[in-house]
């Protein structure tokens with residue numbers, strides 16, 4: 001899942017508007033930010049596969065240090081600990097990180113381990129089962145969350161237009177037609193997995209910072 005994670009972040013922020021945006025909007029993508037870095041470092045293993053799903057075009061062979069259930073719990077607690085000065089913020093930041101694993105579960109093709117190197121794997125596999133349909137479902141999911149954030153923010157006189165524009169751009173950019181992963185998957189190795197890792201990391205870091213800035217700006221304007 002991609003744009004859906006940021007939609008969850010915008011919804012959490014709208015539900016808890018006094019929580020700073022960064023712990024939430026960086027939190028929802030933290031597992032994938034680490035995933036990208038770990039792929040570049042060779043800790044995670046991915047392989048190009050143009051049939052793997054609607055927009056990723058890579059099989060995730062080993063992502064256990066960021067996307068196993070146990071590590072999702074651990075990383076949620078670690079991220080929350082950064083904000084322990086306010087226990088409420090810490091709890092919301094941790095929940096934002098864990099939301100990533102829950103949202104990934106329906107789409108991932110059985111590549112989510114229980115714990116690092118476990119035989120047991122989870123993931124309902126909508127990417128593989130539905131292909132483009134899973135991308136459309138993710139869009140619907142994101143739209144519902146965005147509508148909630150929009151109305152909740154509007155009640156406080158806060159606009160959501162620019163975060164919504166970014167979300168739509170992200171959704172369209174990682175689509176079956178525009179996904180840069182389709183180009184990268186045709187590279188020779190090791191360029192393919194290195195470029196994939198770099199794109200995953202940047203694809204979560206940059207939108208998290210941009211959305212944080214836009215959400216904070218809208219809050220200041222109210």
Ligand SMILES: [Zn+2]
Nearest residue numbers: 001031032104
């Ligand atoms: Zn993920």
